[in-house]
Amino acid sequence: MDMQRVIQAFERNRYDVRVFHTGEEAADYLDMVIDGKTVGFGDSETLISLGLYSRLRTHNRVFDPKHPEEGKNFTETARECMLTDVFLTSVNGASETGIMVNMDGMGNRAGASLFGHKKVFFVFGVNKLRPTLEEAIRRIKNEAAPKNALRHGYTDTGCVRSDRRCHDCSSPNRICNAMVIYYKKMKRTEAEVIIIEENLGL
Ligand code: SF4
Structure with a gap:
């Protein structure tokens, strides 16, 4: 994979782009730039593996459906994630042509990634990348979504x-009730793509 070409493709689609060799480096960067904000999390194995919830909550107000505050459940916390300053999510697939895809069962992750925040970070490992949008979607249907369904039991x-297979x-x-295709960055919301040169998430 020609990473320079991938970076240029996302930049053409108006995203800021950063590439890190490891998840640890990406987590260090996000921990540095997200400070004093309200932060919402999309349900993501990639974000869990980066350990960002415990790091960010030391200097931000963090909402993560995986860690509901006392007396709240997953859905209530997911609602609170809809209007935070910053939203962090992974994607289920992405193309080397600069397009990302999320498949969602409840809509909290896909919905919050589109509107409601000052800035959205899309964080994913290179294992999510495929040469074309069609191949990225095929990966989701026949690799990621079945693993996700199994993970949830x-x-x-x-x-x-x-x-x-789907x-x-x-x-x-x-878990595949809606599919969001991010052809270009949404208007009036800052968005940064963080690509990590490791296999992360499903
Ligand atoms: S079989 Fe159902 S849950 Fe599994 S990937 Fe297909 S639509 Fe999603």
Whole structure:
């Protein structure tokens, strides 16, 4: 993969872009630039692996559905994430042509990534990158989404019940209810793409 070409593709789509060799370096950078803000988290294995929740909460007001405050649940905390200064999310797939994709079951992550914040950080490992948008979507349907369904223990979904490939199921636990394609940066919201040269997340 020609990383310079990938960076230029995202920059053409109006994103600020930074590439880090390791998750630790990316976490150090985010911990430095996000300070004194309200911060919302999208439900993400990549962000968990970076340990950002515990680091950022020492000098920011942080909302993470994975760590609801006392007396609140996942959904209530996800609502609080909708209007924070900063929103942190990963993506399920991205193309070397500078397009990102998120598949969502509840909509908290996809919805919050589109509007409501001063700045959104999209953080992902190189394992999420595919040459084209079509291949990135194929990766989501046949790799990421089945693993995600399994991680959540949704044993009644088509992919978990069968061969770990998407069967466009109708399970109430289906995690693929909406797909957001980020063709370009949204208007009036700052957005930064953080690419990490490691395999992270699903
Ligand atoms: S639509 Fe259903 S079968 Fe397809 S990946 Fe999503 S949960 Fe699995």
